[in-house]
Amino acid sequence: MTVDEARSRAQRKADTLAKLTAPEADVWVASASDAGPYLVPLSLAWLDERVVLAVDGSSRTARNIVEHRAARLGAGHTRDVVMIDAVLERAVPAAEAGAIAEGYAAQSDWDPRQAPGDYHYLVLRPTRIQAWRESNELAGRLLMRDGAWLA
Amino acid sequence: MTVDEARSRAQRKADTLAKLTAPEADVWVASASDAGPYLVPLSLAWLDERVVLAVDGSSRTARNIVEHRAARLGAGHTRDVVMIDAVLERAVPAAEAGAIAEGYAAQSDWDPRQAPGDYHYLVLRPTRIQAWRESNELAGRLLMRDGAWLA
Numbered sequence: 068m069t070v071d072e073a074r075s076r077a078q079r080k081a082d083t084l085a086k087l088t089a090p091e092a093d094v095w096v097a098s099a100s101d102a103g104p105y106l107v108p109l110s111l112a113w114l115d116e117r118v119v120l121a122v123d124g125s126s127r128t129a130r131n132i133v134e135h136r137a138a139r140l141g142a143g144h145t146r147d148v149v150m151i152d153a154v155l156e157r158a159v160p161a162a163e164a165g166a167i168a169e170g171y172a173a174q175s176d177w178d179p180r181q182a183p184g185d186y187h188y189l190v191l192r193p194t195r196i197q198a199w200r201e202s203n204e205l206a207g208r209l210l211m212r213d214g215a216w217l218a
Numbered sequence: 219m220t221v222d223e224a225r226s227r228a229q230r231k232a233d234t235l236a237k238l239t240a241p242e243a244d245v246w247v248a249s250a251s252d253a254g255p256y257l258v259p260l261s262l263a264w265l266d267e268r269v270v271l272a273v274d275g276s277s278r279t280a281r282n283i284v285e286h287r288a289a290r291l292g293a294g295h296t297r298d299v300v301m302i303d304a305v306l307e308r309a310v311p312a313a314e315a316g317a318i319a320e321g322y323a324a325q326s327d328w329d330p331r332q333a334p335g336d337y338h339y340l341v342l343r344p345t346r347i348q349a350w351r352e353s354n355e356l357a358g359r360l361l362m363r364d365g366a367w368l369a
Binding site for chain 1: 289
C-alpha cells in the first residue's frame with residue numbers, strides 16, 4: 068500500500084473540523100458500564116465546539132453516558148480517523164432544547180423532535196482529539212489536549 | 219434520502235461474512251475498564267468463525283479485553299454496519315500463534331510477527347451479531363444469538 072505524506076497538525080485540524088461539520092455526519096460512540104463496553108453508530112452535530120448526539124433516554128448509550136459522564140467517539144473511516152474523548156456537559160430533553168435542536172436538525176438528516184420516543188440531546192465536551200490516517204501519521208496525532216486545541 | 223428495501227436475513231449474513239473475510243478488513247473495537255470506554259480501529263482476520271485481532275500487550279485495548287474478556291466490534295460503515303458482541307477465547311503471543319498468525323497475515327496487510335513490540339493475537343468468539351443499514355433494517359437485524367447463527 069502506498070502511504071501518503073503525513074499531514075501537518077493544522078491540516079489535520081482543518082480536516083477534522085470538515086468531518087465534524089459535514090452534513091449527515093456520523094460517529095461511532097463507545098460508552099461503558101459495569102456490564103461492559105457498548106458501541107453504536109449515531110448522527111452528530113458539531114455546535115459551539117461540542118459534539119451533540121440525540122439518544123432515546125432508555126437506550127443503553129444514554130444510560131451509560133449519563134451515569135458515567137464519558138464517551139469515546141470515532142469519526143471518519145478506519146484509515147482516516149478522528150478519535151474524540153469527551154465528557155458529558157449536559158443532557159437536554161428534546162422538547163426543551165431550543166437552539167441545540169435547531170442546530171442538530173440543520174446538520175443531521177433527521178429531527179429527533181419529530182420522532183417517537185423520549186429523545187434527549189447529549190452535549191459532549193471534547194477533552195482530547197486525535198486524528199491519523201495510517202501508521203505514518205501516528206506521530207503528531209494529538210490535536211486537542213485537556214480541552215485546548217494544539218493547532 | 220432513498221431507503222432501499224430491507225435485506226433478508228440470509229442476505230445480511232452473506233453480506234456480513236463478505237465484510238469479515240475481505241482483504242484488509244478493519245473493525246472499530248470498543249472495550250472497557252474502570253477508567254471508562256475505549257475505542258480504536260484495528261485490522262481483523264476472520265478465522266474459523268472467530269474474530270482475530272493483533273494488539274500490543276501493553277495497549278489499553280489488550281489490557282481491557284484480557285481483564286474483562288469482552289469486546290463490542292463495529293464493522294462496515296455507519297450506515298451499513300455489522301455489530302459483534304464477542305468474548306475472549308484466548309490470547310496467544312505472536313511467536314506461538316502458528317496457523318492463527320498465518321491466517322492473520324494472509325487476510326491483513328501487515329504481519330505482527332514482523333513488527334516491533336509485544337504483539338498478541340486475541341481470539342474472540344462472537345456471541346451476538348447484528349447487521350443493518352438504515353432505520354428500515356432495524357427489524358430483522360439479529361443474525362446470531364448466543365453464538366448460533368439464525369440464518
